[in-house]
Amino acid sequence: MDTYKILEIKESVFENNDRQADLLRADLKKEKTFLLNLMSSPGSGKTTTVLRTIEALKDEMSIGVLEADIDSDVDANTVSKTGVKVIQLHTGGMCHLDADMTKQGLEGLGTEGVDFAILENVGNLVCPAEFDTGASKNAMILSVPEGDDKPLKYPLMFSIVDVLLINKMDSIGFFDFDLEVVKERVKKLNPNIKVIPITAKTGEGIDEWANWLRTEVKNWNEK
Amino acid sequence: MHELGVVIEVVKTVENFAEKNGVTKIDKIVLQIGELSSMIPKYIEACYPAAVDGTMMEETKLEIEILPGNGICKECNKVFNIIQTKGKCPICGSKDNEIISGKEFMIKEILAC
Ligand SMILES: Nc1nc2c(ncn2[C@@H]2O[C@H](COP(=O)(O)OP(=O)(O)OP(=O)(O)O)[C@@H](O)[C@H]2O)c(=O)[nH]1
Ligand SMILES: [Mg+2]
Ligand SMILES: [Zn+2]
Numbered sequence: 027m028d029t030y031k032i033l034e035i036k037e038s039v040f041e042n043n044d045r046q047a048d049l050l051r052a053d054l055k056k057e058k059t060f061l062l063n064l065m066s067s068p069g070s071g072k073t074t075t076v077l078r079t080i081e082a083l084k085d086e087m088s089i090g091v092l093e094a095d096i097d098s099d100v101d102a103n104t105v106s107k108t109g110v111k112v113i114q115l116h117t118g119g120m121c122h123l124d125a126d127m128t129k130q131g132l133e134g135l136g137t138e139g140v141d142f143a144i145l146e147n148v149g150n151l152v153c154p155a156e157f158d159t160g161a162s163k164n165a166m167i168l169s170v171p172e173g174d175d176k177p178l179k180y181p182l183m184f185s186i187v188d189v190l191l192i193n194k195m196d197s198i199g200f201f202d203f204d205l206e207v208v209k210e211r212v213k214k215l216n217p218n219i220k221v222i223p224i225t226a227k228t229g230e231g232i233d234e235w236a237n238w239l240r241t242e243v244k245n246w247n248e249k
Numbered sequence: 250m251h252e253l254g255v256v257i258e259v260v261k262t263v264e265n266f267a268e269k270n271g272v273t274k275i276d277k278i279v280l281q282i283g284e285l286s287s288m289i290p291k292y293i294e295a296c297y298p299a300a301v302d303g304t305m306m307e308e309t310k311l312e313i314e315i316l317p318g319n320g321i322c323k324e325c326n327k328v329f330n331i332i333q334t335k336g337k338c339p340i341c342g343s344k345d346n347e348i349i350s351g352k353e354f355m356i357k358e359i360l361a362c
Pocket of ligand 3: 322323324325326327338339340341342343
């Protein structure tokens with residue numbers, strides 16, 4: 027007969043992932059690949075922003091893109107037209123990427139010689155915030171039509187990112203979206219956050235974003 | 250629903266633990282979930298069978314312990330359940346409090362051999 031005994035684990039479920047994420051970050055540092063984890067709700071403009079970012083930086087550095095989607099190749103096809111390396115990751119129903127999946131994705135993409143890898147995470151403001159992917163820096167997009175109350179509803183996401191891009195600024199006249207109120211709300215959650223208003227569709231504001239990335243990529247790959 | 254991904258993470262962690270500790274059979278797993286965490290026990294239970302399917306935990310029973318979402322009032326130091334009082338201190342009425350428990354999502358223990 028089997029004799030069962032109680033084994034204490036006492037481990038936070040996210041600890042395991044956090045450890046793997048730290049290992050991946052250390053590897054990326056050694057390989058001189060800066061990984062950006064880009065998060066937002068569905069349709070906020072991640073892919074459009076990725077395209078603009080590639081356009082702004084591709085002559086200065088080698089870029090690779092990981093497109094995570096529950097099940098489609100639409101974004102990867104769009105991005106591949108720019109000529110940069112891109113890989114599509116299917117999360118198979120999962121609403122976020124963890125460090126393990128990110129690592130596999132990077133292996134599939136091949137990070138050798140890639141200075142800057144962009145991960146377009148699954149469109150979702152809840153789960154991706156809870157799973158460290160191993161990225162060097164985290165950014166999120168909030169688009170104007172989503173409303174200025176989102177920092178109140180999804181505080182964790184706004185607390186963990188280094189940069190908040192406010193996209194679709196061209197539409198601000200149609201919505202009661204108060205940019206100053208958003209800034210105030212996010213700074214309360216995250217005093218060091220950098221907020222950059224952009225219009226990915228036209229490219230407005232992308233300069234400031236590209237400048238930030240330039241500096242971060244340089245710092246990561248040099249030191 | 251984001252519980253499935255999280256439960257798969259639980260299974261991975263337990264499998265790791267089992268391997269390291271020479272565990273071959275797991276009768277039961279006990280999770281601790283805080284009332285203020287983003288995990289909903291009902292959904293965890295619902296997606297558990299899918300997450301363990303084809304793993305060494307296929308036959309493992311699931312037990313969930315709920316940890317209360319408590320806060321301490323910054324005005325009068327009263328400890329109270331934030332959910333029941335909607336964040337308002339039952340003594341002085343202040344809404345200024347600090348969360349002291351309830352955000353956990355832990356694997357407490359397994360019953361195994
Ligand atoms: N008006 C306006 N529309 C924009 C802007 N940026 C993106 N869009 C539009 O918003 C829609 C969604 O943009 P995507 O870039 O596909 O958004 P996404 O976040 O990648 O979407 P998912 O991958 O499906 O989550 C598209 O129709 C874009 O053309 C912008 O700055 N202004
Ligand atoms: Mg997209
Ligand atoms: Zn009080």
